[in-house]
Amino acid sequence: MSKKICLLGDFAIGKTSLTMRFSRQTFSDKYLTTVGVKIDSKLVDIPDHQTIKLVIWDIAGSDAFTTTDENYLRGAAGVLLVADGCRKNTLSSVMNLRQIVLDVVGDCPMVVAVNKVDLKSQWEVDRSDIIKLQKKGLIIYKTSAKTGENVDVVFNQLASLLIAR
Numbered sequence: 001m002s003k004k005i006c007l008l009g010d011f012a013i014g015k016t017s018l019t020m021r022f023s024r025q026t027f028s029d030k031y032l033t034t035v036g037v038k039i040d041s042k043l044v045d046i047p048d049h050q051t052i053k054l055v056i057w058d059i060a061g062s063d064a065f066t067t068t069d070e071n072y073l074r075g076a077a078g079v080l081l082v083a084d085g086c087r088k089n090t091l092s093s094v095m096n097l098r099q100i101v102l103d104v105v106g107d108c109p110m111v112v113a114v115n116k117v118d119l120k121s122q123w124e125v126d127r128s129d130i131i132k133l134q135k136k137g138l139i140i141y142k143t144s145a146k147t148g149e150n151v152d153v154v155f156n157q158l159a160s161l162l163i164a165r
Contacts, residue, residue, distance in 0.1 A: 017145035
């Protein structure tokens, strides 16, 4: 079984780094600007002996979501919304992007990764911010593309939600 998932979020929050950590177990400190979309894939084994191929569409971050970006979303089975824990304002973007996904794709599995948890001294997101998002029905993980913390977990959670549908 193969499923398209999209990574969405503002620029420079670590979408490409999360994808690289998950699909290739690598990380680079160099900022890699995504132009348009980057596509990768990985087979994921779900505990009940099912395997799913995630086709990961890493969509370029920007301040405004365009019609082209909406076209990249079409056909998505699930979405990983990414925020930067060192930039609290990216949580608002996650909520805006969630609504765009609902408008374009409809109801589909969505998980939130609040990335860069390894940068503790720069962290701006507190527990109450996370709770607010959880009350809106979102599943949230603090991740670090640099250390790998919760990266496999967040993708595996999304894969499990896709299989459960």
